[in-house]
Amino acid sequence: MLSLTYKGVSWHDDPAPTEQVLKELQTMYGFHDLDIEDCLSEHERPKVEEYDNYLFLVFHIPYRAKKTGRIIKEEVNIFLGQDFFVTLHRGRIPILDKLWSDLENSEKMREEYLQHGTGFFLYELMRHFFEDVFPLVDSIRKELNRMEEVLFETDEEVDLLKDIMNVKRNIIAMRSILLPQRTLIATLEHKNKKFVPDELALYFDDILDAIERQWALLDTAKEMIDALQDTHESWLSHKTNAVIQVLTIFSVTMLPLTFITGLYGMNVGLPFGAHPNAFFIVLGLMGGILISMLTYFAKKHWL
Structure with missing residues (x-):
């Protein structure tokens, strides 16, 4: 002390x-x-x-x-x-x-x-x-x-x-x-x-x-x-919502494409199935659907 x-x-x-x-x-x-x-x-x-x-x-x-x-x-x-x-x-x-x-x-x-x-x-x-x-x-x-x-x-x-x-x-x-x-x-x-x-x-x-x-x-x-x-x-x-929005748009755009690829993956007769350019026709269809959906999302300001 x-x-x-x-x-x-x-x-x-x-x-x-x-x-x-x-x-x-x-x-x-x-x-x-x-x-x-x-x-x-x-x-x-x-x-x-x-x-x-x-x-x-x-x-x-x-x-x-x-x-x-x-x-x-x-x-x-x-x-x-x-x-x-x-x-x-x-x-x-x-x-x-x-x-x-x-x-x-x-x-x-x-x-x-x-x-x-x-x-x-x-x-x-x-x-x-x-x-x-x-x-x-x-x-x-x-x-x-x-x-x-x-x-x-x-x-x-x-x-x-x-x-x-x-x-x-x-x-x-x-x-x-x-x-x-x-x-x-x-x-x-x-x-x-x-x-x-x-x-x-x-x-x-x-x-x-x-x-x-x-x-x-x-x-x-x-x-x-x-x-x-x-x-x-x-x-x-806000950041979480932005990420969820991107993932949701990705899922929505992939849904019809997945449906088409799954449909043409079946072993049955389908339109254009026997066509020599069937692959490019289906690919073009999928591309058109993708562009249409993205254009629609952009007009709605979702992108």
Whole structure:
């Protein structure tokens, strides 16, 4: 566990908290047993719990997995007291790593972030988290613009349906992650004022505004991906119908020709059967029928 202290305010961060570390923190700060259990659990819903000497938050951060490109969530457990701030999570989180490095290496940064208390540090931490959401939303919009260009301006169709499904899944994931965070941020404003003073209300309102903008962008993206999916399905249906039309015309034109060849294949006397040019007569008849049918189909605009 990493620890950093500035003017009596301590920040502890652990990217892989063990039960022993949690017990040490519980002994040090008097955390409730249920909160310790929540930290050991892999999946907890976002929430804020208030106690006399601290606040406990479960917070979710969206990020894009490098290997799969999927938007997934990282859970961060936060304990917030008058003179301590604890962040617990599973795995490295780039935002936290950078913030820790900045504070560790810069006296000015420690003063800027920690001298105003743990409530202000909570705001700064969440501000960094949600500022990092905008590039994720922008990446989704770029993917939508690319697919729109492919669908409407080129004949390319390679993996387009798969791309649509992947983007749709990411939009759903982003919305499911952001929705509870709006409630969490709003709840913080009404909690114990010794941890989140009234003067911080405007700061947290600014975070709420950022979430609302992100939500509005995701709403637009959702409408756009639904429209692209409908258009793509219509386009595929049109192509399928065109193929079926060609196959149907081919079958219809072959039907009389097959009938004639089958008829003259029987071992019975037929008109022109004994004629020396019977083959060419039958071939000409079949050609005339084929040309007549194709001409008729063309006039009906079926070709």
